[in-house]
Amino acid sequence: MPALFTPPTCLRHALVLCLALATGCAAQAQDRDAEPGRQPLWEAGVFAGALSTPAYPASSQRNQRALVLPFLVYRGEVLRADRDGLGARMVHTDRFEFDIGFAGSLPASSNDIELRQGMPDLGTLIEFGPRVKMVLTEPAPGQRATLELPLRAVLEFNGGERQVGTALEPKLAYEWHARGDWRLKSALSWVLGDQALNQYFYAVPAVYATATRPAYAAQAGLISTRLTVDGSKRLGPDVNLFAFARYDLHDGAANQASPLFAQNQGSSFGLGLTWTLGRSQSPAGAAP
Numbered sequence: 001m002p003a004l005f006t007p008p009t010c011l012r013h014a015l016v017l018c019l020a021l022a023t024g025c026a027a028q029a030q031d032r033d034a035e036p037g038r039q040p041l042w043e044a045g046v047f048a049g050a051l052s053t054p055a056y057p058a059s060s061q062r063n064q065r066a067l068v069l070p071f072l073v074y075r076g077e078v079l080r081a082d083r084d085g086l087g088a089r090m091v092h093t094d095r096f097e098f099d100i101g102f103a104g105s106l107p108a109s110s111n112d113i114e115l116r117q118g119m120p121d122l123g124t125l126i127e128f129g130p131r132v133k134m135v136l137t138e139p140a141p142g143q144r145a146t147l148e149l150p151l152r153a154v155l156e157f158n159g160g161e162r163q164v165g166t167a168l169e170p171k172l173a174y175e176w177h178a179r180g181d182w183r184l185k186s187a188l189s190w191v192l193g194d195q196a197l198n199q200y201f202y203a204v205p206a207v208y209a210t211a212t213r214p215a216y217a218a219q220a221g222l223i224s225t226r227l228t229v230d231g232s233k234r235l236g237p238d239v240n241l242f243a244f245a246r247y248d249l250h251d252g253a254a255n256q257a258s259p260l261f262a263q264n265q266g267s268s269f270g271l272g273l274t275w276t277l278g279r280s281q282s283p284a285g286a287a288p
Helices: 007-030 195-202
Strands: 042-054 062-075 079-082 085-092 096-105 124-140 143-157 161-168 171-177 182-193 221-234 239-249 265-279
Touching (some): 042 239, 124 161, 143 195, 182 195, 195 221
Antiparallel strands (some): 042 062, 085 096, 124 143, 143 161, 143 171, 161 182, 221 239
């Protein structure tokens, strides 16, 4: 695909992604009460946090970032910037949601990845597409089990823009909201990619083949089975602490035979603080 953006514009996209990650983490730390009317329409402030994650699924090298960024949480009736990401909520009831959203991941340099030496860098990835979320059960006040079905196109920004595949991540989650101080969520999901996305992570074109890295063509299928736990605690009226841990199991993945497939498991961790500097007087859902 021809380049649609110059490198400076791509840098701005990377910064936008960082801001989106900060917004999602900030909202994750602040969205506690299930009642929308108990939350302000918008909140703004400063996010500071650190993240450590594999450079790509099944990589043995890690990608680590420390960020200090502004954040904006917006809880409109349709337009949203909350802990589920950036997007538009098209349908919303007590037990069902349908939205269009964004997600993403930070770039990684192949110079820092032993198995990818000499290959192109992995760019900033932004996912965009629809998601269905259904409440399966609510066993107690502030607790619920949900099923999420996001289907997203994956775009790479790396000196240009191109679609590198499509991802599907069916997710079973359990959320627990304690009035006041705590919010916890655990989730089990399966990350599936089409052939193009698996090619992006695991293919070795003949031009990049070496004596220790044979050419390889990837196939569609499972990328990982994922267990995620995240939570947040209010430290004061304007300060929140949040953390998350994620474990990825790659046993049974479609491309374990790839020379870029380094290990059968991986883990990610994040920790941060948000400081709210301002919030609206209007309640959530008061505007589009």
